[in-house]
Amino acid sequence: MRPSLTHIALHVPDLQACIDFYEQFCGMRIIHERAGKGSKIVWMAEPGKEHQFIFVIMPGGAERYLAADDYSHFGFALDSRQQVDTVAQQAELAGCLIWAPREEPYPVGYYCGLRDPAGNYVEFSYGQPLGPGSEHLPIP
Template identity: 40%
Template sequence: MVDLGLTHIALPVADIERSIAFYRAYAAMEVIHHRVDQATGVKVVWLSDHTRPFAIVLIEQAEVQPLLTPLAHLGVGCKSREAVDTLCNLARQEGCLLQDPQDSGYPVGYWAFLRDPDGHTLELSYGQEVGLTVESS
């Protein structure tokens, strides 16, 4: 068996533990693989939320230029508007809320942007039907 289709996105990060904590808190992701590359000494971690065969690969680098900045972003569907609000309140307290939640109607739904520790953008949403559209197409 081999992987087919879109399997991951790789992001450079300055502090891999700080990034793991961010994606654990805001995207319900956990480490599924970790290693130190033998040739370079670089720390590499794969994260998954176990909802589909897709991972975020974090690669620790001394210098990071944010790659995913609005509008380029990772999108995470939440189970309710309240879940989005709860996470946004936490993000506001932690200083990483980039854009307050707003309701853009169908098909965009209720969404907000957060900034991860390296400046990459994470969208939290409720009411988008990306996964449902893929399944029904």
């Protein structure tokens, strides 16, 4: 038996704000929603990956406050450094940029970080051995 990671479930303080964030910055969309324990439960996925990996988002969570040196995050790969810069510019305008674009040695690559409305950190990267364009890169 080999388990396969299929989803992450998050309780969030403001469901609609998190839906809006993951739609705007991550390109995710709602693929399922249902009533659940007096509220709404939402499944979100990247287009084309609905059967591979999803976020399950539910209200009722407390806002997360991560320490300045806490790098816990969700990671999304982009197709170019310019796309990382674009996300960072949009996040700066929205007031949710936490890590300005920066370059780190391989395998980290070029990345920026955002804070979602629940307090989770979300990284957008280019040049890691995962995601778009990584087929030719070795896994460390």
